[in-house]
Amino acid sequence: MKTLILFGALLLGTPLYAAQLNLELGADSRTWQTEELLKHPLVQTINIPNDVSYKRDMSYRAVPLAALLTGVKPDDHLQAVALDGFAAELSAAPLLNAQGARAWLAIEDPANPWPPLSEGKHSAGPFYLVWTDPRAGNISPEQWPFEVASIKSMAPVAERFPALLPDPALKADDPVNKGFALFQKNCLACHRLNGAGDSQFGPDLNIPYNPTEYFGADFLKRYIRDPQGLRQWPQAKMPGFSSEVLPDEDLGMLVGYLKHMVGRKAKP
Incomplete structure (x- = not known):
C-alpha cells in the first residue's frame, strides 16, 4: 500500500513528503509532515543496537519524542496507533525521559527509505517509536510501535x-x-x-x-x-x-x- 501511494505521488508530481503524524493532545494537538520532522531543530542520527523490529543494528534520523509531546505530563496516558491497527498503550512518564531509556520518533526519509521488515513486507516507516538504552527502563517490545500514524492522549485503560x-x-x-x-x-x-x-x-x-x-x-x-x-x-x-x-x-x-x-x- 505504501509503495502504491509513493508511486502515485510520483505520477502526480506531488512531493514524497506526504506522510503525516497526527498528535491528538487536546489543546496542543497538531499534525507533523515528514519534511517538517526531518528539518526539526532537534533531529539527529541515532544508532539502535539489535533493533526490536529489524533484529539487527539500525541507524535512524530521529527526534526526541518528548520534544513533540507539548503539554503532556508524566501522569498522562497515551496511545500510539499504527496503520495496521496495532495500538500501543503508553504511560507518558517514560516517553518524557531525557536520561536512561529514551524514546525517539524515527522518521523515514522517502529519498532514503528503510529496508523492508522481511521479504515481501513493508518497512517500519513512515514513523517508528524507538528507544536508546531500553534496558535501563525495562522497555518491552510492545513499546516499539512501527508504522505509527497517530499518538493520542487517552483516559487510562x-x-x-x-x-x-x-x-x-x-x-x-x-x-x-x-x-x-x-x-x-x-x-x-x-x-x-x-x-x-x-x-x-x-x-x-x-x-x-x-x-x-x-x-x-x-x-x-x-x-x-x-x-x-x-x-x-x-x-x-x-x-x-x-x-x-x-x-x-x-x-x-x-x-x-x-x-x-x-x-x-x-x-x-
Missing part, C-alpha cells in the same frame, strides 16, 4: 475498559493487580480481553477461552518467552519476551492475572 478489571475486592498491591499493569504494558497492544481493547491485531485472551485454560503446566510461560519455540508458522507475529524485558516474577504475575480473569468472563 481501566477507565476506558472496565471489563479488563480484576476483582475490585483485591488490594491495590495484590499480585493480580500488578499482573493487570503488566498486561496493559505487554499484551494490550495486540490483544483484547473480554472484547475490551482498541487493538484488532491478535485474538481475545478470555473469550471464548483463556490461554491458561488450554496451555498445560508451564507451557504458557514457555510460549510467552519464545512463541516460535513452541509452535511455528510463517505468519506468526508475536514476539518473545525475554527475562530482561519480563523477569520471571513479572511473568508469573502476568499469568496470574490471566488465570484470575477466567472467573471474570464477560462476553462483548
Whole structure:
C-alpha cells in the first residue's frame, strides 16, 4: 500500500513528503509532515543496537519524542496507533525521559527509505517509536510501535475498559493487580480481553477461552518467552519476551492475572 501511494505521488508530481503524524493532545494537538520532522531543530542520527523490529543494528534520523509531546505530563496516558491497527498503550512518564531509556520518533526519509521488515513486507516507516538504552527502563517490545500514524492522549485503560478489571475486592498491591499493569504494558497492544481493547491485531485472551485454560503446566510461560519455540508458522507475529524485558516474577504475575480473569468472563 505504501509503495502504491509513493508511486502515485510520483505520477502526480506531488512531493514524497506526504506522510503525516497526527498528535491528538487536546489543546496542543497538531499534525507533523515528514519534511517538517526531518528539518526539526532537534533531529539527529541515532544508532539502535539489535533493533526490536529489524533484529539487527539500525541507524535512524530521529527526534526526541518528548520534544513533540507539548503539554503532556508524566501522569498522562497515551496511545500510539499504527496503520495496521496495532495500538500501543503508553504511560507518558517514560516517553518524557531525557536520561536512561529514551524514546525517539524515527522518521523515514522517502529519498532514503528503510529496508523492508522481511521479504515481501513493508518497512517500519513512515514513523517508528524507538528507544536508546531500553534496558535501563525495562522497555518491552510492545513499546516499539512501527508504522505509527497517530499518538493520542487517552483516559487510562481501566477507565476506558472496565471489563479488563480484576476483582475490585483485591488490594491495590495484590499480585493480580500488578499482573493487570503488566498486561496493559505487554499484551494490550495486540490483544483484547473480554472484547475490551482498541487493538484488532491478535485474538481475545478470555473469550471464548483463556490461554491458561488450554496451555498445560508451564507451557504458557514457555510460549510467552519464545512463541516460535513452541509452535511455528510463517505468519506468526508475536514476539518473545525475554527475562530482561519480563523477569520471571513479572511473568508469573502476568499469568496470574490471566488465570484470575477466567472467573471474570464477560462476553462483548
